[in-house]
Amino acid sequence: MFERPRHGERAILLHVGLGQRVTEDDRQEFQALALSAGAEIVGELTAFRQVASPRYLVGGGKLEELEALVKETDAELVLVDHPLSPRQEKNLEKALCKRVVDRTGLILDIFALRARTHEGKLQVELAQLRHLSTRLVRGWTHLERQKGGIGLRGPGETQLESDRRMIGNAIKRLLARLERVEKRRQQGRQKRHKQEIPTVSLVGYTNAGKSTLFNRLVGADVEAADQLFATLDPTLRKLSIPERGDAVLADTVGFIRDLPHELIAAFKSTLEETRDARLLLHVVDCADPAHLERIAQVDEVLKAIGADGLPVIHVYNKADILNTPPRIDRAETGMPQRVWVSAATGAGVELLLSAIAEFLFQERVRGLVRLDVGQARLRALLFEAGKIWSETVDEDGGWELDVELDQRDFDQLAAKENLIWHERNFPDGLERIG
Numbered sequence: 001m002f003e004r005p006r007h008g009e010r011a012i013l014l015h016v017g018l019g020q021r022v023t024e025d026d027r028q029e030f031q032a033l034a035l036s037a038g039a040e041i042v043g044e045l046t047a048f049r050q051v052a053s054p055r056y057l058v059g060g061g062k063l064e065e066l067e068a069l070v071k072e073t074d075a076e077l078v079l080v081d082h083p084l085s086p087r088q089e090k091n092l093e094k095a096l097c098k099r100v101v102d103r104t105g106l107i108l109d110i111f112a113l114r115a116r117t118h119e120g121k122l123q124v125e126l127a128q129l130r131h132l133s134t135r136l137v138r139g140w141t142h143l144e145r146q147k148g149g150i151g152l153r154g155p156g157e158t159q160l161e162s163d164r165r166m167i168g169n170a171i172k173r174l175l176a177r178l179e180r181v182e183k184r185r186q187q188g189r190q191k192r193h194k195q196e197i198p199t200v201s202l203v204g205y206t207n208a209g210k211s212t213l214f215n216r217l218v219g220a221d222v223e224a225a226d227q228l229f230a231t232l233d234p235t236l237r238k239l240s241i242p243e244r245g246d247a248v249l250a251d252t253v254g255f256i257r258d259l260p261h262e263l264i265a266a267f268k269s270t271l272e273e274t275r276d277a278r279l280l281l282h283v284v285d286c287a288d289p290a291h292l293e294r295i296a297q298v299d300e301v302l303k304a305i306g307a308d309g310l311p312v313i314h315v316y317n318k319a320d321i322l323n324t325p326p327r328i329d330r331a332e333t334g335m336p337q338r339v340w341v342s343a344a345t346g347a348g349v350e351l352l353l354s355a356i357a358e359f360l361f362q363e364r365v366r367g368l369v370r371l372d373v374g375q376a377r378l379r380a381l382l383f384e385a386g387k388i389w390s391e392t393v394d395e396d397g398g399w400e401l402d403v404e405l406d407q408r409d410f411d412q413l414a415a416k417e418n419l420i421w422h423e424r425n426f427p428d429g430l431e432r433i434g
Helices: 024-036 060-073 086-096 102-112 120-135 159-194 211-220 263-268 266-275 289-306 349-361 373-385 407-417
Strands: 008-016 040-050 078-080 098-100 201-204 233-241 245-251 279-286 312-317 327-330 335-340 365-369 387-393 400-405 431-433
Touching: 008 024, 008 060, 024 040, 024 102, 040 060, 060 086, 078 086, 078 387, 086 098, 102 120, 120 159, 159 201, 159 211, 159 407, 201 211, 201 289, 211 233, 211 245, 211 312, 211 349, 233 263, 233 349, 245 349, 263 431, 279 289, 327 349, 335 349, 373 400, 400 407
Parallel strands: 008 040, 008 078, 078 098, 201 245, 201 279, 279 312, 312 335
Antiparallel strands: 233 245, 327 335, 365 400, 365 431, 387 400
16 A cells, blocks of 8 residues: 655646636746745646546546656655545555645645744644544554453454544534634624724735735735735724724735635634625735636635625736726725725825725714703713714713614614604704714
8 A cells, every 4th residue: 555655745737627728827927826835846747538537537548648747757745636535545646656736735735834823823733633534434444443341352443434523523613613703703793893903805816916015005915925825814003094094904814716624614714704704805916817716716715705795896906017097996986996006106096095994984983962860871882982072071961972873783772772863953953074
């Protein structure tokens, strides 16, 4: 039986198209993934099949070509740009006598390299264990253990069963630890909600320039490199909107086509920062010829995590490469739809901040309310939901508040707490912000 070597980075890339031809864009992306993982690419092979072979994924002829290329280049592993079943992975390794890693395993490996925070490392470890649990395809009979007791003697627990049990226990421990981390994250979201601090989340295809734009907007120093998944761990910073207020800007992991389901499941808590955002900034590399496909692929991931119904501004980054001046493209409703910027030079950032303000503060209202002594509960709710500009106490012990809050919060308080605007200072009852 072939023993998998635990070292060696000389890699053959196997590009597999099922039902459709492999494009040059697909090849380049998988090459970038391999390089991001630290592989030394020594050869490439492309295969096309209408239906996958259940045994090897590819056909016998292509397998012979792959064997010859492995020997010719003295490769140490084979990277396959397609998910492999446990059986296919096992059969390929047995035939080639080399390590075989599929697309999912490669992305998981890159994530393991990039994780820096405690939460990020836990999430990657959980995804890796879930992936590994599907790869336990055999046991070793020489490691069987005897059970004790009359009527219980026999082969006992096989190594396969032991491995499954150990992985299952490890997954349970990780889930418990991640649950505690998620509770702290949830508390932070609740605190921001109480303070009415909106969250703006950066999303986009990996390497579109999200982290560079994030640094430009908030003056942070998040790592921004020309490689896939340069930023993995989520980062939150205060975003100041001139003359409007503050928001929280979240920079999350970049998306990619065929993002492994294990990662979507493991990074659920991180991706919830996106799902709970008030506004999404979908960063697009407009200089990428395949940017429309990238937009569609990101939209698929957003749909998978339940964030497809949120308001979106498409930020067309790297406009300087196309010599396109900064501008705002508006939808038929008049709201910003696309903003052309250059995160590298800063061109168009002011336009982007203006577009963000239109979305975040278009439904803010401000007015004067008067409350009597018996409305102390409503006063507390106003302090939780809105921004109090001033407060005075009248002769009867009541309050007069100059308050600013979301229209939807005002409507809820009006229905539940009988909140009304005092019209003495604001003839129309309220002043719309934005």
